[in-house]
Amino acid sequence: MTDPFVQPAELSAAAAIEAIGDELGLFEDWMDRYEFIIGLGHKLPPFPDDWANDAHRVPGCQSRVWMEAIPRDGKLYFAGLSDAAIVSGLVALLLRVYSGRSPEEIIATDPVFLKELGLLEALSTNRGNGIAAMARKVRDVAIMQRGG
Structure with missing residues (x-):
């Protein structure tokens, strides 16, 4: 089975945020940015079908979103998927920033970057609330993993 967990492309969450900002800046309008984000969602590692259940569902999202996390070598790795193409792209953006980072780095990386970008x-509004719910879920997992 292919590893469903997102591997970090950048060395830090801050570098990932900067790279995403640079990539989004290449596009003149939001339709092009949406297409780019949807493309990111298509590149997510395959999410196991048996994880697409209520136990993995992220509450607060209009679309259905599922996430799973696993600790490895002091870092947290995340897998995710949505039944909506644009939301899968947003999942991919979040996981690019947060997956493969230490709980401390995840907690220290405020999701305000979503607003700044x-x-x-x-x-x-519903999609915005949903991505905020996904970011909260990631941070909650990091806090639990850290032991607090």
Whole structure:
């Protein structure tokens, strides 16, 4: 089976945020950015079918979103999927920033970058609430893993 957990492409969460900002900046309008984000979702590692259940579902999302986390060598790795293409892309963005990082780095990386990159303003209120719920889930897992 292919590893469903996202491996970090950048050395740090801050570097991932900077790279995402640079990539989004290449596009003139939001339709092109949406296509780019949807493309990111298509590149997520395959999410096991048997994880697409209520136990893995992220509450607070309009679309169905499932996530799983696993600790490895002091870092947390995340897998995720949504039944909506744009939301899968947003999952991919979040996991690019947070997966493969230490719980401390995850907790220290405020999801305010989503607002700073203009992602929340460009989304419907429900989608914005959903990505905030996903970010909370990631941080909650990191806090639990850290033991607090």
